[in-house]
Amino acid sequence: MSNIIITGAGQGIGFYLAEQLLIDGNRVAVLDIDVSGLEDCKRRFDGLTVFEADLRDGNAVREAVDAAAEAMGGVDIAIHNACKCTFAGEAETDLEEYRDVFEVNYFGALRLVKSVVPHMERRSGGRIIFTSSAVGVTGFANISPYSSTKGALESLAKCLRLEYERRNITFQIIHPPLTRTRSASPLPVPDAFKADPKQVGHGLAKRLRSKRFIICHSVNQKIQTMGCYLFPLKMGSLLAKLTAKAAGESEK
DSSP states (O other), X not given: OXXXXXXXXXXXXXXXXXXXXXXXXXXXXXXXXXXXXXXXXXXXXXXXXXXXXXXXXXXXXXXXXXXXXXXXXXXXXXXEOOOOOOOSOGGGOOHHHHHHHHHHHTHHHHHHHHHHHXXXXXXXXXXXXXXXXXXXXXXXXXXXXXXXHHHHHHHHHHHHHHHTGGGTEEEEEEOOOSBSXXXXXXXXXXXXXXXXXXXXXXHHHHTTTOOSSEEOSSHHHHHHHHHHHHSHHHHHHHHHXXXXXXXXXXTO
């Protein structure tokens, strides 16, 4: 049994990730700006604690992490899954929007790190995991703020993995596929081309013990992710063409 903190688990992939971890007997603390969707989970699982917190607010994150650590008796794993995604071209997106996406996706992760590391050091180790995306590797049209944060998280995880190695705190990334979530709903892609969030979240929970840097919910997703790393520009172009084709078919 582990003590696990997850940001952004009020719905979607994070919700089902938390659900499976609770089913498996772990203690889970969820930090989210909207926790209304977790009422049923709180009734079903004694091991769940919930904290309403905005990842843009460093004090709120630190207070929630401290309270979660006290409630659970420490922190073994912390997962940054909260994100904001906008859907417009660079020319239509002002600098403030870019900054806000980074405040949630990138600096939210860094705030979690700074809040949770002291608790892990007291336990002589721990694991911190960031949710990334293929578009952070390949790029994608009209979501450059989101894609840029995911690329930045990949670099941050690599740097901190090296920095904290001697303190027995490891850093990893999760690579889910395009999934039927609220944040992905504006993409012009039919739901049939998106993965089921329950299947993705539960699959990630089952593979969370992996020591590999990249964690995927399935073997097929792992293969696709490796293809993105090997051929980022080609895969980015292919994904853009497939999305445009799918969007055209959905409009017929």
